[in-house]
Amino acid sequence: MSFDHSVSIITINGKTPTIHPSAFIAPGCRIIGDVSIGADVSIWYNCVLRADVSHIAIGNRSNIQDGSIIHCDGPDGLSADGYPTIIGEDVLVGHKAIIHGSHLHDRAFVGMAASTMNGCVIEGDAMLAAGALLTPGKKVNAKTLWAGAPARMVRDLSEEDILGMRAGVAHYVFNGHAHKLAVSGE
Structure with missing residues (x-):
């Protein structure tokens, strides 16, 4: 039996994705435009990373789990520079998440089916819970858990929570x- 192991790497507007050789890009992924993917990153099955109007950067050892969508946004009346999506190092992004025009600092965590919108920031060692909706411009402070739709701070994260996130990265x-x-x- 043969399988289709295709991945789409698409150049648009003169921008071609750059992917570190150690990264894992699963079959079914679509990587489009001004995307940079660091060392030991994993982009899981059927993810879409589309950087056609700004850019997407994913830092070393981060993962984007199955079915997630990462996009960015161009300049508008609120942001002359637009809304790139910047994902730091050691970031966990759960299955079916949507990350749009946001900045996830090193060691941030986004739960399954959670969404971030333009201008959102999730600081290091912070967590956006599964199914949460982080509305435009919101900031999740370090070592806090936010949940709900719209998302609100629920509690501070324990050291055990933070160690669990780091184990997830490994x-x-x-x-x-x-x-x-x-x-x-091979």
Whole structure:
């Protein structure tokens, strides 16, 4: 039996994605435009990263889990520079998340099916809970948990919570390498 292992890497407006050789890009992904992906990043099955009007940057060891959508936004009346999406190092983005024109600092966490909108910031060691909606311009402070739609601060994160997020990063780096080998057939 043969499988389609296709990934779309698309140049648009003269911008071509740059992907570190150690990154795992799963079959079914679409990486479009001004996207940069760092070392040991994993972009899981059927994700879309579309940077056609601004740029997307994903730092080392971060992961974008299955079915997530990452986009950015161009300049408007509120932001002359537009809304790039900047994802730092060691960031966890859960399944089916939508990250739009936001900045996720190093070690941020976005839960499954959560969404961020233009101008949002999630600081390091902070968590946006599964299913949460972070409305435009909101900031999740370091070491806090936000939940709900619209999202609001629920509580401070414990050291155990933060260590759990760091363990999740290590798991996804390891698992990304395993899937990369499985997909390549080596």
